[in-house]
Amino acid sequence: MPNHDELERISPERAGIESSQVRRCLEKLTNEWASMHGFMAARNGQVFAECFWSPYSKDLVHGNNSLGKTYTGTAVGIALMEHKLSLEEKMTDIFAEEIKERNIEVSELMKEIRIRDVLTMTNGHARHPEIGEDWIGDYFRTPMKYKPGTRFMYNTSGACMLSAVIKKKTGQNLKEYLTPRLFDEIGINGERFVWLKWPNGLDAEPATFSTTEDNLRLALLYMNGGSWNGRQLVDPDYIKEALSVQIGNEYAPEQKDGRCGYGYQLWACSIPGVYRFDGAQGQYGIVWPKKRVAVAVHEGAIAPYGPQRTLDVIYEELLLKIAEEPLEENEEEYNRLLEIEKHMEFMPDRPNDITPDLDLSGKYIVTEGDPTPWLGLAPPGGADMFALYRAKDRKGRMEEFRLEMKEDRCILEVNGYARFEAGFDGKLVLRNTDNVFPDLTAYSATARYINGYTLEITIHWMSSWALTIMRFEKQNGTVKITAMKNRLNQEDNWLVYKGEARGVEL
Known part of the structure; x- marks a missing residue:
């Protein structure tokens, strides 16, 4: 039976930290570099801090990006305990059939790559493999430069390969494999947990969406050496090795905490003993x-400095302030903290302050381009990876749309099935709509005019930090469309798509 036991909630003082100190930490986490969505902290398995910035909430799943690699790594640790695999197995042996089918000639160095090397991102490639529809083939086509196991190089393709290893060794996809062995055991709702898929049907990376508490529970499992309520779920030696520096990476092109070493699909921190x-x-x-402390965070921090700033605040204002023993209770400060935690809000958008010169209401057919509103995720310089994960039974290209202008809001309908309601007051209201990701329906949208003839709709995808800005500009009988999807990067921040439409029912 699934284990959905509630985690006990306690005051910060019982955890060894003042309530006022937790409050200062929460206040500093929101800054010019980051917008907070969810935060939880626990000691000895008891939650002493919990805050969600409305309209984000504890029940909403949120994109994990590469944090999902740790879920994949956990599956490897479980399969190891079940004797389904060995960390010494060679990748070319596991995928011999796929290599032969593609007529790929692999080098002697390639033949040395073990599962262990993939876990530690020491694959040895000369560059990051392409991640397209044939990512398995591209992994083995990529030239080698280093002896496997000797040189760290960040590699998302390797995490994808671990997903394929689990499918090969167990006959199950990652979510299918983890649901009874991990999710049900530690209290993660597997029906709510979202794992998007590649076109080949395998569970994808980076494509997990979980609640903040789900990730806290996974952290607690690692803190307990892979054990939960007395049951050993993950190989204990695997957890011990995962929570240790398997390879140094002081040369990595990262911020401070990205150069402290790497374990198994997780990182060492700048505080010794913290991962x-x-x-x-x-x-x-x-x-x-x-x-005995665990913390979980969902946020939108602007790279490259925002994520490190968040870690520094957590270290300085929380972790390093925790005493060894409980403190004297302070009911007044604790109640003040609880009130603040209940009323944190995400910053609203700019309200509309322009009266338009025209009415954009009507139905339009897109005649050029593909300026879609859908959730997207792209690294700097890269394309939208999430385009590969879209449901095949949904129209992905924006073929038609309808705008309905009202006094206090506008409504954008896309392809006859997606409907976005956007208020002119700048306030973020949680709503849901069907879209190309049927399990990720939550959004908040606002609208404003940036001049008398251009409407701008901002769609916040509430299952992520991602947002899409849609601009509709009326010009000489047509509507010019611009779709902008953020990367949350200080430079090269936007994916920009242009399009054009003509009205058919105005």
């Missing part, structure tokens, strides 16, 4: 086994 699950733009699961 973290890490996803881009500040998705964190932090584990400090010695102090």
Whole structure:
């Protein structure tokens, strides 16, 4: 039976930290570099801090980005305990059939890559393999430069290969494999947990969406050496090795905490003995086994400095302030903290302050381009990876849309099935709509005119930090469309798509 036991909630003082100090930490986490969505902290398995910035909430799943690699790595640790695989197995042996089918000639160095080397991102490639529809083939086509196991190089393709290893060794996809062995055991709702898929049907990376508490529970499992309520779920030696520096990476092109070493699909932190699950733009699961502390964060932090700023605040204002023993209760400060935690809000958008010169209401057919509103995720300089994960039974290209202008809001309908309601007051209201990701329906949208003839709709995808800005500009009988999808990167921040439409029912 699934284990959905509630985690006990306690005051910060019982955890060894003042309530006022937790409040200062929460206040500093929101800054010019980051917008917070969800934060939880626990000691000895008891939650002493919990805050969600409305309209984000504890029940909403949120994109993990590469934090999902730790879920994949956990599956490897479980399969190891079940004797389904060995970390010494060679990748070319596991995928011999796929290599032969593609007529790929692999080098002697390639033949040395073990599962262990993939876990530690020491594959040995000369560059990051392409991640397209044939990512398995591209992994083996990529030239080698280093002896496997000797040189760290960040490699998302390797995490994808671990997904394929699990499917090969167990006959199950990652979510299917983990649901009874991990999710049900530690209290993660597998029906709510979202794992998007590649076109070949395998569970994808980076494509997990979980609640902040889900990630906290995973951190608690690691803190407890892979054990939960007395049951050993993950090989204990695997967890011990995962929470240790398997390879140095002081030369990595990262911020401070990206150069402290790497374990098995997780990172060492700048505080000795602290480790973290890490996803881009500040998705964190932090584990400090010695102090029995775990922290989980969902946010939108602007790279390259925002995520490190978040870690520094957590270290300086929380982790390093925790005493060895409980403190005297302070009911007044604790109640003040609880009130603040209940009323944190995400910053609203700019309200509309322009009266338009025209009415854009009507139905339009897109005649050029593909300026879609859908959730997207792209690294600097890269394309939208999530385009590969879109449901095949949904029209992905924006073929038609309808705008309905009202006094206090506008409504954008896309392809006859997606409907976005956007208020002119700048306030973020949680709503849901069907879209190309049927399990990720939550959004908040606002609208404003940037001049008398251009409407701008901002769509916040509430299952992520991602947002899409749609601009509709009326020109000489046509509508010019611009879709902008953020990367949350200080430079090269936007994916920009242009299009044009003509009205058919105005």
